[in-house]
Amino acid sequence: MENITSLNSPHIERVKALIGSRGKKNRELENAFIAEGIQAVREALFPKLGEGLAVKRVYVTENGLTKLSEAISKDILAKYEVIQVSDQVMSVMADSESPQGIIALCSTKSLKLKDLWQRKPSKIAFFWQIQDPGNAGTVIRTADACGFDAVVFSSESVDIFNPKTVRATVGSLWHIPVIVDINIEEFITEAKENKFAIYALTGEAEQQFNAEFIDKSKKAPSVWIFGNEARGLPSLTSDPIKVSIPMKGYAESLNVASAAAIVLHSIGLSL
Amino acid sequence: MENITSLNSPHIERVKALIGSRGKKNRELENAFIAEGIQAVREALFPKLGEGLAVKRVYVTENGLTKLSEAISKDILAKYEVIQVSDQVMSVMADSESPQGIIALCSTKSLKLKDLWQRKPSKIAFFWQIQDPGNAGTVIRTADACGFDAVVFSSESVDIFNPKTVRATVGSLWHIPVIVDINIEEFITEAKENKFAIYALTGEAEQQFNAEFIDKSKKAPSVWIFGNEARGLPSLTSDPIKVSIPMKGYAESLNVASAAAIVLHSIGLSL
Numbered sequence: 001m002e003n004i005t006s007l008n009s010p011h012i013e014r015v016k017a018l019i020g021s022r023g024k025k026n027r028e029l030e031n032a033f034i035a036e037g038i039q040a041v042r043e044a045l046f047p048k049l050g051e052g053l054a055v056k057r058v059y060v061t062e063n064g065l066t067k068l069s070e071a072i073s074k075d076i077l078a079k080y081e082v083i084q085v086s087d088q089v090m091s092v093m094a095d096s097e098s099p100q101g102i103i104a105l106c107s108t109k110s111l112k113l114k115d116l117w118q119r120k121p122s123k124i125a126f127f128w129q130i131q132d133p134g135n136a137g138t139v140i141r142t143a144d145a146c147g148f149d150a151v152v153f154s155s156e157s158v159d160i161f162n163p164k165t166v167r168a169t170v171g172s173l174w175h176i177p178v179i180v181d182i183n184i185e186e187f188i189t190e191a192k193e194n195k196f197a198i199y200a201l202t203g204e205a206e207q208q209f210n211a212e213f214i215d216k217s218k219k220a221p222s223v224w225i226f227g228n229e230a231r232g233l234p235s236l237t238s239d240p241i242k243v244s245i246p247m248k249g250y251a252e253s254l255n256v257a258s259a260a261a262i263v264l265h266s267i268g269l270s271l
Numbered sequence: 272m273e274n275i276t277s278l279n280s281p282h283i284e285r286v287k288a289l290i291g292s293r294g295k296k297n298r299e300l301e302n303a304f305i306a307e308g309i310q311a312v313r314e315a316l317f318p319k320l321g322e323g324l325a326v327k328r329v330y331v332t333e334n335g336l337t338k339l340s341e342a343i344s345k346d347i348l349a350k351y352e353v354i355q356v357s358d359q360v361m362s363v364m365a366d367s368e369s370p371q372g373i374i375a376l377c378s379t380k381s382l383k384l385k386d387l388w389q390r391k392p393s394k395i396a397f398f399w400q401i402q403d404p405g406n407a408g409t410v411i412r413t414a415d416a417c418g419f420d421a422v423v424f425s426s427e428s429v430d431i432f433n434p435k436t437v438r439a440t441v442g443s444l445w446h447i448p449v450i451v452d453i454n455i456e457e458f459i460t461e462a463k464e465n466k467f468a469i470y471a472l473t474g475e476a477e478q479q480f481n482a483e484f485i486d487k488s489k490k491a492p493s494v495w496i497f498g499n500e501a502r503g504l505p506s507l508t509s510d511p512i513k514v515s516i517p518m519k520g521y522a523e524s525l526n527v528a529s530a531a532a533i534v535l536h537s538i539g540l541s542l
Contacts, residue, residue, distance in 0.1 A: 001387060025311065043521075048521045097372070110508055123341070134405060138528070138529060141522055141526060141529070142522075142525060142526070142529050143520075144520040145519070145520055145522035145524075145525050146518070146519060146520070146524040147425070147518075147519025147520050168526070170411045170523070170524070171521075171522070171523075172520075172522050173522070175521035175522065176520065178522075186361060187467065245536070246540055247416040247418075247540070248416070248417060248540060249414075249415040249416055249417070249418050249419075249443075249446055249447065250314075250415060250442075250446035250447075251412050251413075251415040251416035251441070251442070252441070252442075253416075253441070254412065254413060254532070255409045255412060255413070255528070255532075256417050257409070257528065257529060257533075258409060258412070258413050258528060258529065258532035259532070260529075261526075261528075261529035261530070261533050262532050262533060262536045265516070265533045267517060268519065269518070
């Protein structure tokens with residue numbers, strides 16, 4: 001096993017370039033991103049999806065290698081290039097403040113929309129121009145936990161391969177298909193052709209997201225659309241069914257990841 | 272109206288001291304914190320609670336003053352000390368990257384536990400050692416939107432008066448009583464004395480958070496306890512009823528703010 005102790009190693013520069021201020025540009029140029037920590041790397045090495053987001057290389061400290069060997073069988077680990085680095089090298093490489101000593105360099109290859117329809121999904125969550133990296137990661141995790149079949153992000157959404165988003169998914173990035181950079185109108189058109197009911201969450205709809213509505217709408221294949229954190233939904237020529245989550249108190253709206261948790265849980269899980 | 276244009280004004284130092292790296296210490300010393308943006312400051316000047324978190328002073332740019340004058344009546348605004356600052360002074364003062372030109376210096380005075388019981392609350396959300404400032408703000412916003420009567424944070428939780436948390440509440444900090452620095456065991460003891468049912472969310476409980484359970488448990492006054500992001504709940508000598516949110520997919524758990532959204536919505540709102 002290669003062992004890096006020099007702070008001048010080109011590996012460090014390569015990893016840092018994928019998470020720093022030029023991160024997004026470099027991730028797009030190289031089709032690569034960084035996953036950090038035992039949970040993310042374990043799922044990356046042994047993905048539940050069995051496809052996409054493949055690992056190109058793993059960097060571990062001595063401690064990190066011990067943790068990884070406990071979490072993943074030798075046979076699986078042997079398939080990957082694993083490079084040991086000193087604690088000092090890891091602390092320079094890592095994005096998080098208290099690195100766990102495990103980093104994977106992964107491929108950003110992700111599903112196309114036409115691949116999605118071929119998978120015969122039943123419940124899809126669509127996010128329009130979501131901007132907060134933590135929100136984006138959280139909704140992927142929620143969609144996974146609620147048994148949704150895919151998460152789709154519109155064009156001009158935050159880059160889901162940035163370290164904050166990857167971390168917020170806590171491994172779910174490797175559990176559920178995530179499709180990015182999709183035009184919302186084209187998506188709705190294709191979803192309708194594929195016989196999906198289309199619902200859009202908004203603040204001021206007549207249709208309330210109540211028990212009766214949930215019971216009725218959860219039975220058929222459906223798409224659930226959520227808008228931008230500040231601006232909500234765009235005006236659409238296609239005409240999704242607009243739905244509001246009923247509220248009490250004085251709050252004008254819910255955080256988008258909280259609204260998604262309420263809806264995805266109600267629709268994805270048979271309570 | 273006073274008008275500050277000098278970058279050497281002591282006002283700048285005072286505001287920055289409440290949001291920077293020494294922010295938490297200074298907030299505790301001065302019993303003061305900073306609220307930024309039109310939504311937060313509007314609620315601060317005209318709080319739905321009608322008590323606590325009082326505004327000591329407002330800083331506005333010319334633009335900010337226009338926005339504030341549209342949102343708040345002259346009579347209310349006249350009760351407060353409003354200081355106009357130049358755009359440059361505001362950009363140095365503000366915590367957010369694109370400041371809206373409105374900042375309020377507020378008092379951190381908050382409710383005591385004994386005041387809470389006197390208010391005869393029915394639904395209370397309790398968070399043990401919540402660490403992420405965004406999560407803390409989001410759960411306050413969610414509790415408000417779901418008609419809960421109070422949010423309580425344990426000792427060793429993140430400081431709710433830090434700018435990220437205040438921003439994430441989107442004004443709900445002034446809509447719902449928030450009580451901080453409470454010992455969990457003492458809280459449960461007092462809640463039981465006040466005839467509350469005590470439920471604790473955890474990953475591996477026998478009791479599922481399903482429709483039947485929700486129907487039964489939402490009827491009586493109740494406390495809902497959520498654990499730390501990484502470690503979940505502590506072991507407790509008191510014995511709350513443990514409940515798990517059912518999950519599908521491969522995710523091991525939900526983000527605490529997402530779990531809270533699911534629970535608070537189901538319990539606080541009659542669907």
